[in-house]
Amino acid sequence: MSVAGEKCGPCGKVYLVGAGPGDPDLLTVRAMRLLSTADVVVYDRLISREILSLVPVGVSRIAVGKYSGYHSVCQDETNKMLVALAKSNRCVVRLKGGDPFVFGRGGEEALYMRRSGITFEVVPGITAAVACSAYAGIPLTHRGVSKGFRVVTGHLQENGTLELDWDAMVDPECTLVIYMGLGSLAHVAKRLEEAGLGAETPAAAIQDGTTSKQKAVYGTLASLGALVQQHNLQPPTLIVIGHSAALGAKLAWFDPLLEQEDEYAPSAVWAGC
Ligand code: SAH
Numbered sequence: 001m002s003v004a005g006e007k008c009g010p011c012g013k014v015y016l017v018g019a020g021p022g023d024p025d026l027l028t029v030r031a032m033r034l035l036s037t038a039d040v041v042v043y044d045r046l047i048s049r050e051i052l053s054l055v056p057v058g059v060s061r062i063a064v065g066k067y068s069g070y071h072s073v074c075q076d077e078t079n080k081m082l083v084a085l086a087k088s089n090r091c092v093v094r095l096k097g098g099d100p101f102v103f104g105r106g107g108e109e110a111l112y113m114r115r116s117g118i119t120f121e122v123v124p125g126i127t128a129a130v131a132c133s134a135y136a137g138i139p140l141t142h143r144g145v146s147k148g149f150r151v152v153t154g155h156l157q158e159n160g161t162l163e164l165d166w167d168a169m170v171d172p173e174c175t176l177v178i179y180m181g182l183g184s185l186a187h188v189a190k191r192l193e194e195a196g197l198g199a200e201t202p203a204a205a206i207q208d209g210t211t212s213k214q215k216a217v218y219g220t221l222a223s224l225g226a227l228v229q230q231h232n233l234q235p236p237t238l239i240v241i242g243h244s245a246a247l248g249a250k251l252a253w254f255d256p257l258l259e260q261e262d263e264y265a266p267s268a269v270w271a272g273c
Contacts, residue, residue, distance in 0.1 A: 012087065012088075012089045013091060013118070013121065014082050014113050014118055014119070014120040015034050015038075015092065015094065015120070015121050015122075016094050016100040016110060016122045016123065017031050017034055017035075017095050017123040018098055018104075018126070019047050019096060019098070020126040021098055021126060021127075021209050022046075022097075022210050022211040023050075024048070024054060026210060027125075028123065028124070028126075030123050032054065034123065035055055035093060036054075037091060038091050039059065039090040039092070040061075040062065040092050040093070041060070041061050041062070041095055042062045042082060042095065043061065044064065044065040044097055044104075046096075046097030046098075046236060047096075047097060051095075064077075065078075075108065079109060082109065082118070083116045083118055097125075097128075099124050099126070099127040102128075103151075103180070106122065127151075128209060128236070129151050129177040129179070129238065129240075132206040132238045132240075133177070135210045135214060135253075136204060136214075136240070136248050136254070137247060137250070138240055138244055138245050138247055138248045140175050140240075141175070142244045142247060145243045145244050145247070146174060146242055148173075148175070149174060149175040150169065150175070152164055152176070152177070152179070154178045154180050154183070154184040155180040156184050162187060166191045170195045174242060175240060175241070175242035175244045176241040177239070178239040178240075178241070180235075182228065182233065185224065185239060189221050189222070189225060192221060197221060198221070199220065199221050201220060201242065201243070202218070202241075202242065202243055202244075203240065203241040204216060204224070204248050205224060205233055205239050206238045207234060207237040208237075209236075209238060211256070214254065215231060217231050218245065224241075
């Protein structure tokens with residue numbers, strides 16, 4: 001195991017590192033160590049400024065993926081870049097939001113490295129389903145409420161369709177978590193209802209989970225679309241559907257807006273006399 005601040009020397013290796021959901025405190029110790037020893041960090045658009053600020057000055061930072069208004073580097077170019085950097089003996093940290101193997105194309109990059117003869121390591125990160133639900137007070141499983149959870153992507157195909165097994169997703173004893181589902185929320189809610197999920201099933205949407213910009217709205221399968229519009233939720237937003245989402249009303253504990261309002265409140269009140 002490398003020690004913080006110690007360069008790994010000529011390594012020619014790619015570390016596929018999960019950066020977690022945004023709050024730098026949710027980085028793993030392994031991720032922190034690698035950020036401090038990397039020669040180059042190749043990162044996605046979801047990576048927060050706070051996390052990027054942990055990369056030492058002088059280390060190259062290369063942005064890839066889609067940026068609105070900016071040139072986007074396609075997956076093939078990213079793969080080739082990682083191989084070229086590793087072949088020039090760099091210690092390459094490929095930093096991805098959440099976990100690299102959960103809707104992060106980390107598997108594809110790992111396969112490309114393997115085919116290209118590049119040594120790699122995968123460093124898991126806290127995925128949005130786990131982190132955002134926790135920060136919104138929603139236990140993904142809960143005795144007597146939810147026996148398990150399923151994660152799917154709501155990202156529409158280029159032809160505007162969404163190939164999901166709707167019948168399999170209608171399970172009132174399972175929490176359904178949808179990544180990239182903001183744009184398709186109306187479609188998803190309609191298809192789930194048609195497949196038999198009750199319109200009154202609790203549901204929540206969490207934007208920028210775990211960060212100072214977190215916004216969470218709680219409703220039902222029927223009302224969530226309107227709530228999302230009313231509160232103007234934007235990507236990245238995670239959708240949680242199932243009876244455990246109702247626990248958010250009792251367990252929500254992280255509200256950055258309240259923290260900001262309380263900025264000048266005393267940290268303790270002495271009630272001695
Ligand atoms: N590999 C990532 C997921 C990448 S897909 C992971 O494991 O978390 C991107 C989607 O993840 C976003 O569209 C959103 O649905 C979700 N997401 C990631 N970070 C999020 C955050 N901080 N708050 C809300 N949703 C988030």
